[in-house]
Amino acid sequence: MSSLFHKDKPRYFRSVKPVYNESLPKVYIETYGCQMNSSDSEVVASIMQANGYSITENLNEADIILINTCSIRDNAEVRIWGRLENLHIEKKKRPSLLVGVIGCMAERLKEKLIERDNFVDLVVGPDAYRELPQLVRAAEGGQKGINVLLSREETYAEISPIRLDKNGVSAFVSIMRGCNNMCSYCVVPYTRGAERSRDPHTIVREVEELFANGYREVTLLGQNVNSYGWENKEESVNFAELLEMVARVNPSLRVRYSTSNPKDISDEVLYTMAMYENICNSIHLPVQSGSTRMLELMNRGYSREYYMSRIESIRNILPDCSITTDIIAGFCSETEEDHQQTLSLMEWLKCDYAFMYKYSERPNTKAARHYKDDVPETVKSQRLAEIISLQGKISLASKKKDIGKSFEVLVEGVSKRSTEFLYGRTSQNNVVVFPKENLKIGDYVYVEITGCTSSTLIANVVAE
Numbered sequence: 002m003s004s005l006f007h008k009d010k011p012r013y014f015r016s017v018k019p020v021y022n023e024s025l026p027k028v029y030i031e032t033y034g035c036q037m038n039s040s041d042s043e044v045v046a047s048i049m050q051a052n053g054y055s056i057t058e059n060l061n062e063a064d065i066i067l068i069n070t071c072s073i074r075d076n077a078e079v080r081i082w083g084r085l086e087n088l089h090i091e092k093k094k095r096p097s098l099l100v101g102v103i104g105c106m107a108e109r110l111k112e113k114l115i116e117r118d119n120f121v122d123l124v125v126g127p128d129a130y131r132e133l134p135q136l137v138r139a140a141e142g143g144q145k146g147i148n149v150l151l152s153r154e155e156t157y158a159e160i161s162p163i164r165l166d167k168n169g170v171s172a173f174v175s176i177m178r179g180c181n182n183m184c185s186y187c188v189v190p191y192t193r194g195a196e197r198s199r200d201p202h203t204i205v206r207e208v209e210e211l212f213a214n215g216y217r218e219v220t221l222l223g224q225n226v227n228s229y230g231w232e233n234k235e236e237s238v239n240f241a242e243l244l245e246m247v248a249r250v251n252p253s254l255r256v257r258y259s260t261s262n263p264k265d266i267s268d269e270v271l272y273t274m275a276m277y278e279n280i281c282n283s284i285h286l287p288v289q290s291g292s293t294r295m296l297e298l299m300n301r302g303y304s305r306e307y308y309m310s311r312i313e314s315i316r317n318i319l320p321d322c323s324i325t326t327d328i329i330a331g332f333c334s335e336t337e338e339d340h341q342q343t344l345s346l347m348e349w350l351k352c353d354y355a356f357m358y359k360y361s362e363r364p365n366t367k368a369a370r371h372y373k374d375d376v377p378e379t380v381k382s383q384r385l386a387e388i389i390s391l392q393g394k395i396s397l398a399s400k401k402k403d404i405g406k407s408f409e410v411l412v413e414g415v416s417k418r419s420t421e422f423l424y425g426r427t428s429q430n431n432v433v434v435f436p437k438e439n440l441k442i443g444d445y446v447y448v449e450i451t452g453c454t455s456s457t458l459i460a461n462v463v464a465e
């Protein structure tokens with residue numbers, strides 16, 4: 002066992018829920034950005050709790066506020082600057098309050114965040130969270146705490162995250178960090194550093210612990226999970242093998258993962274998914290554009306045709322698998338013809354859901370250095386509107402196709418509209434709302450779909 006722990010790094014107590022202790026200084030964590038950030042906030046909570054701080058959900062009683070930030074698009078950063086302005090007012094009212102910026106914006110902007118007087122007390126990048134307690138102590142003593150060093154090894158492998166989710170049923174499990182892909186538009190390789198994979202045995206242990214604590218779904222997280230690879234002298238584990246190890250923890254545990262890169266998703270992964278019923282039939286496979294010329298400029302490493310061939314493999318091997326995607330409108334030099342190719346690919350793909358964005362130039366990326374952000378804002382908006390409208394129709398049609406079918410659903414919570422209804426998701430990751438009956442959160446239930454909106458399926462319970 003002990004060989005799994007780095008000798009020079011501290012071990013933390015295992016704990017799934019936050020422990021509240023009135024007498025300890027209180028940390029409030031606010032999270033922006035992707036699932037990776039949500040997962041990191043749980044690691045941060047664990048580190049702080051193990052070092053004499055208590056985690057609070059109430060900002061007003063916090064002694065330390067940590068804002069876990071995102072830099073993916075300009076509007077993400079604008080929103081966070083706005084939030085920091087609000088907290089600046091709060092700091093004036095409560096001079097002892099410490100505000101820290103952690104995550105991707107901390108890494109991207111570094112000292113810039115700390116330059117303004119009495120604005121931010123701490124700036125800590127995604128690979129320096131083990132240093133947070135020391136940096137907070139320095140800040141408590143009136144110094145500015147900053148560490149934005151990126152690491153080639155840090156995976157926080159042995160830290161048991163404190164679950165900050167609300168439902169106690171689904172958890173994120175980080176399996177790798179960083180990204181080596183260098184898509185030309187993307188800031189992530191700069192904010193999160195080089196790709197590194199986490200020891201699979203620590204992943205399996207974390208998943209076992211979650212299952213023992215009542216969790217029934219895990220989502221394995223990485224920027225490009227299909228390039229997961231870990232080895233030591235005795236063994237090597239790729240993503241398909243890791244998926245199998247996690248699926249075998251318990252057949253009643255659902256396993257999902259995100260994100261796959263089309264250039265790396267292998268048939269081995271698809272066959273592993275087909276072999277295990279508890280690996281969910283849902284793949285997020287961001288295409289970004291339907292034009293091969295754009296994909297080349299984006300440095301995505303695949304063509305339109307290659308993407309389509311991967312989709313065909315998925316449909317052959319996993320006929321019931323849902324597919325979701327990401328699309329960027331108005332990347333550098335995108336013509337109307339390129340845009341039409343995106344629309345035609347969407348028509349062909351008919352994916353269940355898409356995240357759709359306007360291209361936002363990020364400083365220092367390859368695109369910012371070498372290409373002109375030359376699609377006018379109005380054209381970007383127009384193209385994005387066309388993409389959103391088309392996807393809306395496709396999503397609704399795909400939901401309608403489910404009417405009359407039966408699905409197994411994992412109950413995740415009480416419906417926002419009515420306490421008489423619960424919601425959960427199908428293996429395909431579609432949200433379903435159904436009558437409460439005698440069900441409780443964490444149960445599996447069979448439902449029959451009776452209706453839908455473009456985002457939700459409505460159902461009756463057929464068997465508990």
Ligand code: SAH
Nearest residue numbers: 186187224260287327328329358359360361
């Ligand atoms: N690692 C994942 C996703 C990372 S970011 C992947 O490769 O698929 C999530 C999504 O944000 C990307 O898929 C992309 O669609 C979008 N995105 C990233 N950088 C962007 C930028 N500069 N402007 C607009 N959208 C961007």
Ligand code: SF4
Nearest residue numbers: 180182183184187189
């Ligand atoms: Fe960014 Fe590309 Fe890495 Fe995804 S794969 S995080 S889009 S560089």
Ligand code: F3S
Nearest residue numbers: 034035071072073105
């Ligand atoms: Fe944002 Fe960083 Fe995630 S830039 S999308 S929080 S990896």
